[in-house]
Amino acid sequence: MSIVTAPDHVSRQLAGTPKAVLVDLLYQMLRGRRFEEKCAEMYALQKIGGFCHLYIGQEAVAIGAMSTLRPDDAILTSYREHVHAIVKGCDPGRVMAELFGRRDGLSKGKGGSMHLFDREKGMLGGHAIVGGHIPLATGVAFANKYLQRDSVAVCFFGEAAVNIGAFHESMNMAALWKLPCIYIVENNRYGMGTAIERASAIYDVAQRACAYDMASETVDGMDVLAVREVVGRAVDLARRESAPTLIEARCYRFMGHSMSDPVHGHYRTKEEVEEQKQQDPIRSYFQRLAAAGTVDQKGLEELDRKARAEVEQAIQFAEASPEPAADDLYTDVYAQPYGPFKTREQ
Amino acid sequence: MAVMTYRDALNQALREELRRDARVFLMGEEVGVYQGAYKVSKGLLQEFGEKRVIDTPITEEGFAGVGVGAAMMGLRPIIEMMTWNFSLLAMDQIINGAAKMRYMSGGQFTMPIVVRGPGGAAHQLAAQHSQSIESWYAHVPGLKVVAPATAYDAKGLLKSAIRDDDPVIFFEGETLYGSKGEVPDEEYLIPIGVTDIKREGSDVTIVAWSKMVTVALKAADMLAADGISCEVVDPRTLRPLDDAPILNSVRKTNRCVILEEGWPFAGIGAQIAYQIQQQAFGDLDAPVTRVTGADVPMPYAKNLEHMAMPTPSRLVAAVREVLYLD
Numbered sequence: 001m002s003i004v005t006a007p008d009h010v011s012r013q014l015a016g017t018p019k020a021v022l023v024d025l026l027y028q029m030l031r032g033r034r035f036e037e038k039c040a041e042m043y044a045l046q047k048i049g050g051f052c053h054l055y056i057g058q059e060a061v062a063i064g065a066m067s068t069l070r071p072d073d074a075i076l077t078s079y080r081e082h083v084h085a086i087v088k089g090c091d092p093g094r095v096m097a098e099l100f101g102r103r104d105g106l107s108k109g110k111g112g113s114m115h116l117f118d119r120e121k122g123m124l125g126g127h128a129i130v131g132g133h134i135p136l137a138t139g140v141a142f143a144n145k146y147l148q149r150d151s152v153a154v155c156f157f158g159e160a161a162v163n164i165g166a167f168h169e170s171m172n173m174a175a176l177w178k179l180p181c182i183y184i185v186e187n188n189r190y191g192m193g194t195a196i197e198r199a200s201a202i203y204d205v206a207q208r209a210c211a212y213d214m215a216s217e218t219v220d221g222m223d224v225l226a227v228r229e230v231v232g233r234a235v236d237l238a239r240r241e242s243a244p245t246l247i248e249a250r251c252y253r254f255m256g257h258s259m260s261d262p263v264h265g266h267y268r269t270k271e272e273v274e275e276q277k278q279q280d281p282i283r284s285y286f287q288r289l290a291a292a293g294t295v296d297q298k299g300l301e302e303l304d305r306k307a308r309a310e311v312e313q314a315i316q317f318a319e320a321s322p323e324p325a326a327d328d329l330y331t332d333v334y335a336q337p338y339g340p341f342k343t344r345e346q
Numbered sequence: 347m348a349v350m351t352y353r354d355a356l357n358q359a360l361r362e363e364l365r366r367d368a369r370v371f372l373m374g375e376e377v378g379v380y381q382g383a384y385k386v387s388k389g390l391l392q393e394f395g396e397k398r399v400i401d402t403p404i405t406e407e408g409f410a411g412v413g414v415g416a417a418m419m420g421l422r423p424i425i426e427m428m429t430w431n432f433s434l435l436a437m438d439q440i441i442n443g444a445a446k447m448r449y450m451s452g453g454q455f456t457m458p459i460v461v462r463g464p465g466g467a468a469h470q471l472a473a474q475h476s477q478s479i480e481s482w483y484a485h486v487p488g489l490k491v492v493a494p495a496t497a498y499d500a501k502g503l504l505k506s507a508i509r510d511d512d513p514v515i516f517f518e519g520e521t522l523y524g525s526k527g528e529v530p531d532e533e534y535l536i537p538i539g540v541t542d543i544k545r546e547g548s549d550v551t552i553v554a555w556s557k558m559v560t561v562a563l564k565a566a567d568m569l570a571a572d573g574i575s576c577e578v579v580d581p582r583t584l585r586p587l588d589d590a591p592i593l594n595s596v597r598k599t600n601r602c603v604i605l606e607e608g609w610p611f612a613g614i615g616a617q618i619a620y621q622i623q624q625q626a627f628g629d630l631d632a633p634v635t636r637v638t639g640a641d642v643p644m645p646y647a648k649n650l651e652h653m654a655m656p657t658p659s660r661l662v663a664a665v666r667e668v669l670y671l672d
Contacts, residue, residue: 074419076415105452107450107451107452107454108452108453109452110449110450110451110452111451111452115450115451117450117451117452117454117455118454119451119454119455124415124418124455125447125450125451127442129438129442132411132438132439132442132443133411134411135407135408135409135410135412135414135415135439136411136412136414136415136418136443137415138408138411138412138415139411139412139413139414139415139416139417139418139419140415140416140418140419141415142412142415142416143415143416143418143419143420143421144419146371146397146416146421147419147421153415166408166411166438166439169403169407169408169409169411170408170411172408173402173403173405173408173412176403331453332448332449332451332452332453333448333449333487333488334448334488334490334512335456335510335511335512336511
C-alpha cells in the first residue's frame, strides 16, 4: 500500500499552486484552530452546551480537501464539523451563534454544535448518528447525476463509521451506480476511546474499497498539501467520470473525543498525544512555506492576528444574537404548520 | 367512473405523478424489472426508464438514505419498502434523517419524500412479516402518516403525498391490493389530514383505518341486522389526525370503539381514546373501548393467527359491550 505523503508532492504542489492559495490554506488552518480553541473556552464558560467535539489536530484534512471544491459542491459531515462549516463558506459568526443556541445561528439555534447546515453554501449538515449521513451523501451524489450536474458530494466521517452497515450499503450503491461521491475517512485512530485496532478487522481502512471495486487512496492527513492532491484527483474522477473514491486520511485529534473527555483519557497515553503534537499540521505546513520563502514568521503572525480577530468578531456576533423566541419551538417541523399535538401539560 | 383494484389505483397515482413532475422517481427492491413485488409498479419501468424507476440492492437503510439525500437536493423520491417490516432497517434514515431535517436545519431543507409499501398481516406470514407499525411512525413529529382503506382513497392520497413537501409514510394494506372500488376517470386529489365517514350511523362510532375499515363495515352490517346503527369513521391520515369528525361523531353517538390491527400498548387507538376523553368526556355514555391485534408476535398457525387478528365478531362484541347489551 502506498501512502501519499511528503515529500512526494511537496515540491510539485508548492511549485504548481498559486501563492495566494498556499497562504490561504495556512490561514484557514489557523482560523480553524483559533475557532476551536475559542469554543473550548466558551464551553468552559457554559456559553456552549451539549456535546461539543473539537477538530484541533485534524485541520489539514478538511482544509486540504475543501480547497479542491467549487461552491456548488456539497459536503456532509459527522458531528465534529465546526471547521468544515466555516471552510465551506459559512459565516463564523453564525456558526458560533448556533453553538450558543441563538436565533441567528445557521439553524436558528435548533441544531447546535452537531447540526450545522447552510444550504446556500453547500453545507448539508452536521449529522450525529455515526455513519448515518453516508447514505445521505450518496443520495446527494445521486441527485447531482439525476439532474445532470457535474457537482460532487463529499462525505466526511471518522474511521469508526466504516464498521456501520450504512457505510457498506453506500459504498456498494455508489460503485454500482457510479455516483460522483467522495468518501473521506478521517482516521484519527480512535472511535471515541476505542482504538482502530480494537474495532476493525482491517487496519488499512482504504482497503475496504476493494470489496466494492472502488478507487481508493490513503493519505497523510496531517499534511494539507497531500490531502489537497489526493482529494483533487478524486474530485476530478467524480466530475469527469462520475465515479466515487474512498480516501483514508490518517490524522490525529489533539483534544479529547468531546468536552467531557480529557485530552488522553484511559485509552491513549499522554506521551502518545505529545508525540503526535510534534506533527502539528499547521506548524509543519508553515515550516515548509517558510523554507520555500512563501511566508515568513512575520507573515504567520499577521495571519494569526487576522484569524483571532475574525474569531473574536464571531463571538461578538453570537453574544449579540437573541435566544430563539418561544414561537420558534413549533416552527420548521412541517412545511405548513398544522397545529402540533399538545397535551394539557404543555 | 371505473371500478379498479386498490393496486391499480396506486399504479395510476404513481404513473400520473411520474408523468407530471420529472423530479419524481421511484426507488426500491424489485420495483422495475420484476414489476413490483406486489405489482404496484407494473409497467412503470417500461414507460419511464431506468433513470426514474430504480431497482436497488436489498439495502433498505442505504436506499432510504439515498432518498433523503436526494430530497435535500430538491428531488421528490418515492421509496418503496417491499413491506413495512423491512423499514425497521431504515428507521434511522427515516426518523433521524427525513423527519428531523427541516427542524434541525432551522427550516432550510424541505423533505418531499414518500416512503410507501404494504403493512399489516397477510395470511400465515408469521411474526417478522405480519405487523402494523403505523403507531411507531405516527409517534414522530416531522412525519405524516397515511393509511388508506379504499382504491379511491389510495389513489387520491398517494398523489397528494407525492406532491407534499413533508416526508409522508404511506401504509398500503397488503391484503387490500386486490380489493376493488370506484375511481373517477378524471384527476383528483384527496388532501392529507382529512377524516372520512365511511358509513353513517347513530348508535356507536367505530374508528378504523386501512384494512380494518373492511372489518368495521362487515361488523356494521352484522349489527344492523340487530337494529344497531354504527357510524364508521376512517381518519385515513393518522398524523396529522383530523379529530374533529371523530369527536363530532362521538358527540352524536355517545359511544366509541376503536379498531386497530396493531398491538394495543401505546397504539394509535390509545391516542385517539385520549383525545376523545379529553375533548368529549361529557358526551360519553360508556368508556371508549379498543379492539386490537393480540399483544403477541404474530403466530404462524392458522387458528392462532385468526385469534390474534381483530375480526368482525370481536368488534360486534365490543360494540354490544359499549351499548351495555350483554
